[in-house]
Amino acid sequence: xxxxxxxxxxxxxxxxxxxxxxxxxxxxxxxxxxxxxxxxxxxxxxxxxxxxxxxxxxxxxxxxxxxxxxxxxxxxxxxxxxxxxxxxxxxxxxxxxxxxxxxxxxxxxxxxxxxxxxxxxxxxxxxxxxxxxxxxxxxxxxxxxxxxxxxxxxxxxxxxxxxxxxxxxxxxxxxxxxxx
Numbered sequence: 001x002x003x004x005x006x007x008x009x010x011x012x013x014x015x016x017x018x019x020x021x022x023x024x025x026x027x028x029x030x031x032x033x034x035x036x037x038x039x040x041x042x043x044x045x046x047x048x049x050x051x052x053x054x055x056x057x058x059x060x061x062x063x064x065x066x067x068x069x070x071x072x073x074x075x076x077x078x079x080x081x082x083x084x085x086x087x088x089x090x091x092x093x094x095x096x097x098x099x100x101x102x103x104x105x106x107x108x109x110x111x112x113x114x115x116x117x118x119x120x121x122x123x124x125x126x127x128x129x130x131x132x133x134x135x136x137x138x139x140x141x142x143x144x145x146x147x148x149x150x151x152x153x154x155x156x157x158x159x160x161x162x163x164x165x166x167x168x169x170x171x172x173x174x175x176x177x178x179x180x
Contacts, residue, residue, distance in 0.1 A: 048096040054086035079118035109156035117165025
């Protein structure tokens with residue numbers, strides 16, 4: 001699926017194409033049925049935090065009628081490079097949203113049009129040996145995004161989407177990209 005920047009803006013605006021918006025919201029049950037319904041995450045109810053350090057969560061964007069949630073990766077100086085803190089925030093928020101029956105669709109995007117995510121934050125790994133990374137299973141937490149059971153995720157990609165950022169986008173159900 002491809003939408004231009006203008007098309008994506010219209011999707012989220014109140015004056016935008018209600019047909020596209022309704023299609024995304026109404027298709028969430030269909031997409032969700034194709035996901036792994038036996039999630040390995042804990043069944044305890046998670047509550048969305050009021051704020052996160054590395055992401056911005058909008059639970060009622062314009063035109064979403066409370067059924068769409070937008071998560072913006074928010075490390076613009078690092079081109080949204082993925083580090084442990086960002087992924088902890090992202091996993092917590094996505095699991096909380098997945099448990100909310102009112103949210104029918106989750107849109108994941110970068111906080112700027114310059115980058116969706118420029119990959120793993122190398123500065124976080126530079127002082128670690130292979131053994132340290134291997135023993136910690138540094139990237140295991142990343143897979144939690146793909147284990148959500150009921151909320152379809154749309155990756156709204158604008159700008160750089162490299163390495164781990166590309167992997168994050170591929171964990172989503174649908175990818176929508178701007179034209180470069």
